[in-house]
Amino acid sequence: MKKIIIAIDGHSSCGKSTLAKALAKTLHYAYLDSGAMYRAVTLYFLNTGADYHDGAQVEEALRHISIHFERVDGHNHTFLNDVDVERDIREMRVSEHVSPVAAISAVRRAMVKQQQAMGKRRGIVADGRDIGTVVFPDAELKIFLTADSDVRASRRHLELAAKGIDASWDDILRNLEERDHIDSTREDSPLKKADDAVVIDNTLLSEEEQHARALGLARGRIAEINEA
Numbered sequence: 001m002k003k004i005i006i007a008i009d010g011h012s013s014c015g016k017s018t019l020a021k022a023l024a025k026t027l028h029y030a031y032l033d034s035g036a037m038y039r040a041v042t043l044y045f046l047n048t049g050a051d052y053h054d055g056a057q058v059e060e061a062l063r064h065i066s067i068h069f070e071r072v073d074g075h076n077h078t079f080l081n082d083v084d085v086e087r088d089i090r091e092m093r094v095s096e097h098v099s100p101v102a103a104i105s106a107v108r109r110a111m112v113k114q115q116q117a118m119g120k121r122r123g124i125v126a127d128g129r130d131i132g133t134v135v136f137p138d139a140e141l142k143i144f145l146t147a148d149s150d151v152r153a154s155r156r157h158l159e160l161a162a163k164g165i166d167a168s169w170d171d172i173l174r175n176l177e178e179r180d181h182i183d184s185t186r187e188d189s190p191l192k193k194a195d196d197a198v199v200i201d202n203t204l205l206s207e208e209e210q211h212a213r214a215l216g217l218a219r220g221r222i223a224e225i226n227e228a
Contacts, residue, residue, distance in 0.1 A: 002225050003029065003123030006218055007132035009191065010145030012179045013152040013159075015202055015210065016127035019145065021076060022211045023218060024125040032118050033069065034128030034135065036078040037111050038102040039089035040067050044080060045101060046093065052101050062110045090160070092167045092175070099179040102129075103186035112189075129183050132194035141221045142197035143214055151203050152176055 006023060008016050017033055024031035041062075045052045050061045068079050077086040088094070101107060108130075115135045118124065126135065132142035153173040160167050183191040193199065198217055202210045 001222070003121075004140035004218075004222055004225055005119055005122055005136050005138070006125045007136050007139035007142045007194075007197075008125065008127040008145060008214075009129055009132050009142070009193070009197065010127075011129075011147075011152070011183070011191065012176050013156040014145040014147045015155065015207070016145055018207060019143075019210055019214055020125045020127040022207070023214055026211075026215060027125070027218060027222075030118070030124045031069070031076050032115060032124055032126035033076060033078065034111065034115055034126055034131060035098075036069075036086075036089060037067050037114070038107070039094050039098050040078055040080040040085055041065055041107055041111070042094050042098045042101040043085055043089050046097065052097075052104060052107075055106070058104060058106050062106060065110075067111075067114065087163065090163060091165060092160075092171070095175055095179075099182035099186075103182060103188060105188045108134075108188050129191040130189040132197050133192060134189045137194070140225060141218055142194045143217065144193040144197040144199045146199060146201050146203075148203045149173065149176060149180075 008020050010016050017035065021031055023029065044061060044065055048061065050057045052058055066081050070077050070079055072084065077084050078089060079085065112135050115126065119126065119136055128135070132139055153169055153176055156172050156176065157167065157169050200210065200213060
């Protein structure tokens with residue numbers, strides 16, 4: 001059976017990774033967490049002191065950055081230069097810098113190259129902000145997630161608390177709004193809905209309802225591809 005690429009885009013804390021992981025698990029597809037890749041690059045800059053405003057330092061840093069994913073205790077973990085950084089990349093200090101780092105053209109080119117290499121075999125679910133428009137413009141199914149900003153802030157607050165990370169709700173909301181602005185207005189690959197993407201507003205949807213809706217879309221596209 002032919003496999004497809006599923007591209008999921010949307011604003012911060014819309015539940016993109018939650019949906020992508022669930023779809024990948026149900027369909028037995030690979031999961032590509034593009035947001036984690038940009039967070040890992042940001043963590044590298046913060047830990048090494050490299051100035052991401054300096055083009056020469058960015059180019060030099062990228063030559064020393066290798067990112068891959070592994071399953072750890074049943075969960076997708078991000079590895080930066082062979083070190084598990086899954087917890088570190090979710091901290092607020094990374095969240096406060098990731099959008100400007102992700103807006104850097106050299107960083108985006110490097111990550112897109114790695115992402116496209118991962119998707120050559122198809123059978124992949126990827127989430128991010130330019131997956132359906134830049135990384136995989138030929139994806140057979142594109143989904144654009146959206147949700148109310150207050151709801152997104154509450155979800156993010158609970159997610160961080162569950163990981164033992166202390167952050168105020170107001171700080172999270174401010175961070176989300178700043179990231180929305182940067183992601184949507186950056187010159188290189190801004191966040192926008194692909195023309196052929198299906199919009200899912202999950203403000204009032206449970207994870208189960210969101211998954212069921214997306215899974216129906218995925219199975220429909222897989223059937224169409226295999227019947228063609």
